[in-house]
Each structure stands twice: as C-alpha cells, then as structure tokens.
Amino acid sequence: MADSTDRTVLVHLDTPAQGLRSPALELLTMARGLGSVVAVALEEPSEGTLDQLAEHGVRELLVTELCGAPGADPHLTPVAAEALAAAVAASGATVVLLSSSFPTKEAAARLAHATGGGLVLDVTEVSVDGDGAVVGAKRVLAGTWDVACAVRSEPAVLTVRANAVVATPAPARSEVAVRRVAVEVTATATAARLVSRTEHEPAGGGSGRPALAEAAYVVAGGRGTLGDFGPVEDLADALGAAVGATRDAVDEGWVGHDAQIGQTGVTVAPRLYVGAGISGAPHHRGGMQSSAVIVAVNNDPDSPIFEIADFGVVGDLAEVLPQAAATIRAHRA
Amino acid sequence: MRIVVPVKHVPDIHSDRQLTEDGRVARGAEDGTLNELDENAVEAALQLVEALGAEGRASSEVVALTVGPVESEAALRKAYQLGVDTAVRVTDDAVAGSDVFGTARAVAAGIRRLAQDGPVDLVITGMAALDGLGSVVPALLSAELGLPQLALAARLSVVDGVAEISRDLDGVTEVLTAPLPAVVSVTDHVNTPRYPNFKLIMAARTKDVTVWDLAELGLDPAEVGEGAARARVVSSGPRPPREPAEIVTDKGEGGVALAEYLIRNDLV
Numbered sequence: 001m002a003d004s005t006d007r008t009v010l011v012h013l014d015t016p017a018q019g020l021r022s023p024a025l026e027l028l029t030m031a032r033g034l035g036s037v038v039a040v041a042l043e044e045p046s047e048g049t050l051d052q053l054a055e056h057g058v059r060e061l062l063v064t065e066l067c068g069a070p071g072a073d074p075h076l077t078p079v080a081a082e083a084l085a086a087a088v089a090a091s092g093a094t095v096v097l098l099s100s101s102f103p104t105k106e107a108a109a110r111l112a113h114a115t116g117g118g119l120v121l122d123v124t125e126v127s128v129d130g131d132g133a134v135v136g137a138k139r140v141l142a143g144t145w146d147v148a149c150a151v152r153s154e155p156a157v158l159t160v161r162a163n164a165v166v167a168t169p170a171p172a173r174s175e176v177a178v179r180r181v182a183v184e185v186t187a188t189a190t191a192a193r194l195v196s197r198t199e200h201e202p203a204g205g206g207s208g209r210p211a212l213a214e215a216a217y218v219v220a221g222g223r224g225t226l227g228d229f230g231p232v233e234d235l236a237d238a239l240g241a242a243v244g245a246t247r248d249a250v251d252e253g254w255v256g257h258d259a260q261i262g263q264t265g266v267t268v269a270p271r272l273y274v275g276a277g278i279s280g281a282p283h284h285r286g287g288m289q290s291s292a293v294i295v296a297v298n299n300d301p302d303s304p305i306f307e308i309a310d311f312g313v314v315g316d317l318a319e320v321l322p323q324a325a326a327t328i329r330a331h332r333a
Numbered sequence: 334m335r336i337v338v339p340v341k342h343v344p345d346i347h348s349d350r351q352l353t354e355d356g357r358v359a360r361g362a363e364d365g366t367l368n369e370l371d372e373n374a375v376e377a378a379l380q381l382v383e384a385l386g387a388e389g390r391a392s393s394e395v396v397a398l399t400v401g402p403v404e405s406e407a408a409l410r411k412a413y414q415l416g417v418d419t420a421v422r423v424t425d426d427a428v429a430g431s432d433v434f435g436t437a438r439a440v441a442a443g444i445r446r447l448a449q450d451g452p453v454d455l456v457i458t459g460m461a462a463l464d465g466l467g468s469v470v471p472a473l474l475s476a477e478l479g480l481p482q483l484a485l486a487a488r489l490s491v492v493d494g495v496a497e498i499s500r501d502l503d504g505v506t507e508v509l510t511a512p513l514p515a516v517v518s519v520t521d522h523v524n525t526p527r528y529p530n531f532k533l534i535m536a537a538r539t540k541d542v543t544v545w546d547l548a549e550l551g552l553d554p555a556e557v558g559e560g561a562a563r564a565r566v567v568s569s570g571p572r573p574p575r576e577p578a579e580i581v582t583d584k585g586e587g588g589v590a591l592a593e594y595l596i597r598n599d600l601v
Contacts (some may be wrong), residue, residue: 076509105469149565150564191508258501276446312579
C-alpha cells in the first residue's frame, strides 16, 4: 500500500483567472488528505489564486499553455481534457479531482478515456482502501441510496460535489512552484468550434447572493409563488442564501432556467434548503434530496415535500417567508 | 439525412428504485420505460428530418439504438410510437456490468455497424439517463467515434452540413458549431416531445426490431462488461428514512416558528 505522501493528487482549478471559489478550495482540502497536492490551471492564474494555493498547502501549480491546433480554447471540453492529460503526465499524478459541473464532468470523462483511468462522478467522499485503491462514495437514485466505487485503473479521476467538505486552509503555508506545461492540442479536440461565450450572473446569484451550485444555503420557489419571487428572495437575503426554482417556475418564465434545481438542472446539497410553494415532484427531489436540512413551506398539507422535510410550515408562503426573514434579521440585530 | 438516436431503458422515476446486490440499477420490464430525456433526442431528430420536406423526410432515416437485455425493447417500442423509422437492439450477455466506458464502446460499435449500411450524419442523445445521471456518455461517444461533440444543446439547428447549438451553463451561454457528422446531446429545454398518435401506437407493436450481438458489431467481449470496468461498486445500500418532519400550521406565527427552528439548529 502506497503511503499517502507518495501519492500525487492533481486538482483542477475552475476559475484560476478570477480567484478560487469554494468548490476548488473544497477540492484542495480533500486532496491534502490523500497525498501531495499539485494544482492545474488552464488559464493564467491571478495573484489571489496563487495566495489561496499557498494557504492550502499546494506544492506546485501547473499552468498549461495550448499550442498546435488553431482555435484551441480551454473552454472546449475536449481541449481541456487534453490539457489535463498533459498535466497528469507532467506531475505523475495517480488521482485527479475536479468539481462536478457539466463541463468539468465532460472533461473528466474524456481525460479518463484518453489515459485509461477510472472515473467516479459526483462523489461526496474520497478515501483509500486497504489495497491502496481510491474509493469514491456518492448518493444515487435521488439521494435515496449510498454507493461506494473503487477505481481499479490509474489515474483515478473523480468529480466532487460542492459542499462535500468544509474548505479549510492547511496548517502551514506552502511555497508554490509554478511550472509551465506545453500542450500540443489535436485537431480532433477543436473539431467543434466555440463561436461565442456570453457570461451572465450565475444562477441564484445577483444582488450579491452566492451561486446556486455551490451555496451552503438555498431558498427555492415553485408554482405556489404564483410568479412572485419577492418573498423567496427576501428570505434568501436574510439567510445569505442563493435562490433556486422548480422546472414549473422556470417554464412559466418567472426565473431564469439556470436557477432550476432538479435532475436536469442544478443539483444542490446545501446545509439548509428551504422549499416554498414546491410540491416535491421526483424531478425536483432528485436535485435537492441530499441537502443536510430540508424545510418546506406549502399551503397543501399533503404535498410530498413534507415527507422528506425536517421542518414544515403549512401556510401561505407570502405570509410565512417575510415573517421568517424579519425574525431572522431581528435575531441578528 | 440519417440520424441515430441512442436510447436507454430505465426504471420509472416515480417507482421505488433499487440497486441490486452487486450495485447495479435494478431493472424490470414492468416499471421500465424509455428514459424521459431521450424523448427530447427523438423529437430533435424528427424535427430535423421533417424540416426537409416530404421528399427529404422520405429519403431520411431516424434510427433508435439501444444496448441492453431483451426487456430494453420496451424503450424501442416507445421510440417507434414517437415516430422513428427503424430500431436496433444490441443484446449480449457480455455487456452486463459495463461502466460508462463499456457502454459508450458498445453504443459506438452499434453506430459504426449502422454506418456500414449507409453514412450516419448525426448522433443525437438525451442529456443524461435518469437512473445514473452521469451525463458523460455523449462525450465518450464522441471520443470513441472521433467525431466532434456538441453537448447539452438547448437549441439545435443544422444548415448546410454544419450543426450549431447553444448551451447554458452556470453563468455562461456558449454557442458552438461543428461540421457533420457530429455527436449532439440535447437538454429537456430544446423542445417539447410530441404525444404519440393512435395510429403510431398501434403500428409500434408489430414493427421489426433488428437484434445484434457483439460478434455482429465486431466488438471483442473483453472490451465491455464487468471485466473491462475501470471502477467497481464495493458497497451499496439504501439510506435510512428521514425522521418524520416537525410540521406547524400557520395561524399567524408560522414564519416565527420557521425562524426559531433555524436559530435552534444553528443555521442562523
């Protein structure tokens, strides 16, 4: 069995140019428990990012430089996968950790495909078993079953759900060596062209709110809001939460579709989820059932969401949410 | 135009879903169905060929392809009800226990076999299967086939042999193009799948399904199945049910009760 100090763990950084957000810091925290940590940035890192890496005990940062095919953009996931494969080769990493967004999952799958490595998606825990195999644990079937998968070919590529661990700095700062890695991008990777990329406020964000996918607190609204998300936003702001929604509310055009929580939208697993005017259809439950604490507000006492809730209020959300928000603000004052 | 739509037979999400002892999704014919998100892929394919006019539609073919046991034919029957032209089932005991790589390899081999009978212009998949929710098989199909990948399309158009999609990620909208042939995955926002009409429902019962095994695809059984899987389930079990909720009925103080619950549990 390999000692954890012998194992090199490569951590992919989502937003090195802007500074790292909580999912990347959670990955670094998790990686420290598995071995020696090397980070990889597919874009030029900011000063702030380098400082965060030192705080988290990272020994080396690989910055990939794309050459070869014209139109090579790291936002194309086949290109990202080739850059990551070059970083795996340069670092000798046997474990690769990425966040669990749709594009990082695509890149992770293509990386494992190209390197012959094993893949476990959407994990909440990573450990090493008695034989030295990396094991990823996750919840499946809408959060109703636990599964653990052992990877049997290296590198072990795992995508990790946001909020799986609490990000904590290393006991001591590290000296981060920066190394450039040239990547010869193939023509196949650029066969699909990126015509445009338009950034907008992340889902659930706006007005200084955290992004939905990584928020520790989420307040979501459904059909029962009747289109007025004011009370939902009021409670979200009192709690410092992100705003989410059901498929229904999105289809009605009441909120942007990237605020959609559910198995085809964003999957959230926050410390606290509050669902208001949400019945709890399987589609929605599949995206929030792993939340630590579930609170429901609905005027129908027979709503299925009460079956999975820890605390529920049967009542009109337009009355209940503002009162709860005011009480929380008064408690904090 | 010739379009292949890989589809999957999955347990109904409204049923009580289980894993088997070896950690696979338990599948029975009785509560199995066409993966709902594959209906969007079938619809996208039909809309593309229908846009070619009567003549273009008649010379086009939409093929539904599934890899799975005999029961998975139920998914193909549903695809026939929606209006696909032909259906292929790849069934071989060696496929059981495949991970996402083995699955992609088998589906890709099926597509290559179809391409022997005539060129395939597009492969259109759903964004995920509602049992595993990995969402990566489209990307792996693209890698296996060496074709460009246009994943998670919320909008899809094909003009002059070039496919264009837009996809909405967290905080960013991307527009991508690729020359055909290409692998496209579509989200549930790309269209609203049609309801099957009575005539198609009746006809779907008796339509032929082509059945192939791995030998027909020229695929070595050692490349798929449990033996080839790069990860193995080592434990699985249902989570304990949650404690019954504490429910209060709002009589004017419901919001205060909610806030006090959060304060009591150190959430504020």
